Amino acid sequence: MPTQTSTITPPDEQVRAVALERLDGLAKPLGALGRLEEVGAWLAACQGVCPPEPVERVRAVVLAGDHGVTRAGVSASPSEVTAAMVHAFVAGVAGVSVLARQHGATVRVLDIGVDADLSSAPADVTAHKLTRSSGSIDVTDAISRDLAVRAIAVGAEIADAEVDAGAQLLVLGDMGIGNTTPSAALIAASLGLDAAAVIGRGTGIDEAAHDRKLDVLARALARACDDDRRIEDPVQRLAALGSADLAVGTGFLVQAARRGVPVLLDGVIACAEALVAAGLAPGAEAWFLAGHRSTEPAQAHALAALGLEPLIDLGMRLGEGSGAMTAVPLVQSAALLVREMALLSDLVGP
Ligand SMILES: O=C(O)c1ccc[n+]([C@@H]2O[C@H](COP(=O)([O-])O)[C@@H](O)[C@H]2O)c1
Numbered sequence: 001m002p003t004q005t006s007t008i009t010p011p012d013e014q015v016r017a018v019a020l021e022r023l024d025g026l027a028k029p030l031g032a033l034g035r036l037e038e039v040g041a042w043l044a045a046c047q048g049v050c051p052p053e054p055v056e057r058v059r060a061v062v063l064a065g066d067h068g069v070t071r072a073g074v075s076a077s078p079s080e081v082t083a084a085m086v087h088a089f090v091a092g093v094a095g096v097s098v099l100a101r102q103h104g105a106t107v108r109v110l111d112i113g114v115d116a117d118l119s120s121a122p123a124d125v126t127a128h129k130l131t132r133s134s135g136s137i138d139v140t141d142a143i144s145r146d147l148a149v150r151a152i153a154v155g156a157e158i159a160d161a162e163v164d165a166g167a168q169l170l171v172l173g174d175m176g177i178g179n180t181t182p183s184a185a186l187i188a189a190s191l192g193l194d195a196a197a198v199i200g201r202g203t204g205i206d207e208a209a210h211d212r213k214l215d216v217l218a219r220a221l222a223r224a225c226d227d228d229r230r231i232e233d234p235v236q237r238l239a240a241l242g243s244a245d246l247a248v249g250t251g252f253l254v255q256a257a258r259r260g261v262p263v264l265l266d267g268v269i270a271c272a273e274a275l276v277a278a279g280l281a282p283g284a285e286a287w288f289l290a291g292h293r294s295t296e297p298a299q300a301h302a303l304a305a306l307g308l309e310p311l312i313d314l315g316m317r318l319g320e321g322s323g324a325m326t327a328v329p330l331v332q333s334a335a336l337l338v339r340e341m342a343l344l345s346d347l348v349g350p
């Protein structure tokens with residue numbers, strides 16, 4: 001039986017209209033701030049107030065996990081890097097940590113499914129650990145349906161904690177060697193695409209690894225999808241082709257939307273989670289903004305289906321929430337412009 005969907009209250013369309021009208025009246029030619037205008041109006045609609053409050057409390061969560069497919073040689077890096085990078089997040093020396101410091105954001109890394117014992121890390125890091133790695137999706141389901149359900153609930157708890165801590169804008173990041181394979185598979189099975197349409201170079205794989213990854217993806221989709229090349233039930237999709245960390249990310253996004261807190265999406269992993277979240281809770285995508293365009297082709301398919309256009313396109317493919325974090329100042333600018341710019345009528349009269 002398909003999983004029950006939950007209701008999402010959309011951002012306030014009346015406030016969006018008020019914000020767009022205000023933007024038209026600011027001291028500039030009509031539309032001269034380009035997409036910053038759309039973002040400013042979206043923020044006002046999300047906050048339910050025009051002008052929007054300055055976006056000062058930005059909180060990123062990085063979900064870490066390993067992936068069984070890595071054993072099939074689909075990544076340029078070994079699984080051990082996942083655990084090593086968790087320590088880098090804790091030490092504040094990962095890429096996203098640097099960007100977050102620059103922008104005054106917090107970063108919280110959580111071990112959801114890392115294939116290592118990270119109990120030497122601070123207790124908060126492992127408090128939500130659900131498993132060690134996942135099944136290799138070309139031959140078996142990634143996780144059980146029960147674990148997928150539990151992981152979605154854990155993601156909601158994590159989002160609740162961030163919202164309760166005062167987040168005005170959330171960033172969802174990932175860390176997991178091999179995770180572009182299940183992310184691409186989730187996008188394919190959400191949209192009825194084949195392996196060739198969603199495969200990407202991930203960490204920078206060579207031709208041989210690309211061939212292996214294409215084979216793994218094709219066999220995973222053939223194994224788990226229906227005749228329509230889809231898995232209709234979002235929870236089953238996560239269990240068959242995702243992982244615990246991808247399911248946690250999905251639950252996080254659904255709950256952020258339920259709580260009415262906007263989320264800046266990162267690359268292909270967050271966009272796969274967002275697509276599944278929109279399946280679980282239609283309308284959730286109205287609370288999401290695409291931070292950046294990843295080099296992964298699957299992300300473009302997910303973004304198109306979600307109706308999202310990335311703010312920046314810098315050829316980034318780091319993950320961690322780094323692309324979204326790079327776009328944070330643009331979102332902050334959009335709010336300040338709506339708030340602080342003069343009205344043209346105040347300068348030259350009505
Ligand atoms: O965010 C993206 O679009 C993205 C694109 C390529 C690679 N990554 C990161 O690289 C890792 C996954 O790449 P791979 O090749 O091991 O599947 C994982 O840790 C991701 O955070 C992330």
Ligand SMILES: Cc1cc2nc[nH]c2cc1C
Binds near residue numbers: 085
């Ligand atoms: C070093 C390294 C850092 C990362 N951060 C996110 N994905 C990554 C993959 C690698 C290999």
